[in-house]
Amino acid sequence: MADTLINGARVRLVLPTTFMNESGQAVGPIVRYFSPPAYLVAHDDIDLAFGKIRVHHSRGSGGHNGIKSIVSTTGGTEFWRLRIGVGRPPGRIDPADFVLQRFRPEEDADILIQEAADVLEAFVAGGAEAARQVAGDRPQS
Numbered sequence: 001m002a003d004t005l006i007n008g009a010r011v012r013l014v015l016p017t018t019f020m021n022e023s024g025q026a027v028g029p030i031v032r033y034f035s036p037p038a039y040l041v042a043h044d045d046i047d048l049a050f051g052k053i054r055v056h057h058s059r060g061s062g063g064h065n066g067i068k069s070i071v072s073t074t075g076g077t078e079f080w081r082l083r084i085g086v087g088r089p090p091g092r093i094d095p096a097d098f099v100l101q102r103f104r105p106e107e108d109a110d111i112l113i114q115e116a117a118d119v120l121e122a123f124v125a126g127g128a129e130a131a132r133q134v135a136g137d138r139p140q141s
Contacts, residue, residue: 023066
C-alpha cells in the first residue's frame, strides 16, 4: 500500500497479494477500514482486445472471478473498474492459464501499463469522464 498525490489529490494505491480470484479478501477489509468515497479496481479483461481500456461503474463481474470476489466481500458493485484488455486466449487455451502467461513479444506491456496509468491519473484529476476520454471510451447506458 502506498499513499501519494496525483495532481494534488490524495490517493492510496493498493496491490493485493492474494490470488486474483480472491481479491475481495484484500479489498474488502481495506474498503471497510478506510471508507473511501470512491475507489477504482484495475484488472485484466479477456473480453476486450489487447490494449483497449474501459472505465465502468456499478457493473456486474462480467464473469471475472476477482471482481466477483470483491463484490461478494464489499457487498455490492458501487465501485469503479479500470478494465484493461488482454484479448481472448488463442485456440483452446484455458482463460485462467492464458492470463497467467507472459505477454507475447508483439504485445508491448510497458505501453499498455503506461496507458492504464494515464487513465488512472485522468480519473483522479478529472473524474470518470476525463478518464473515459483518455481511454478512448464512451459511457454506456
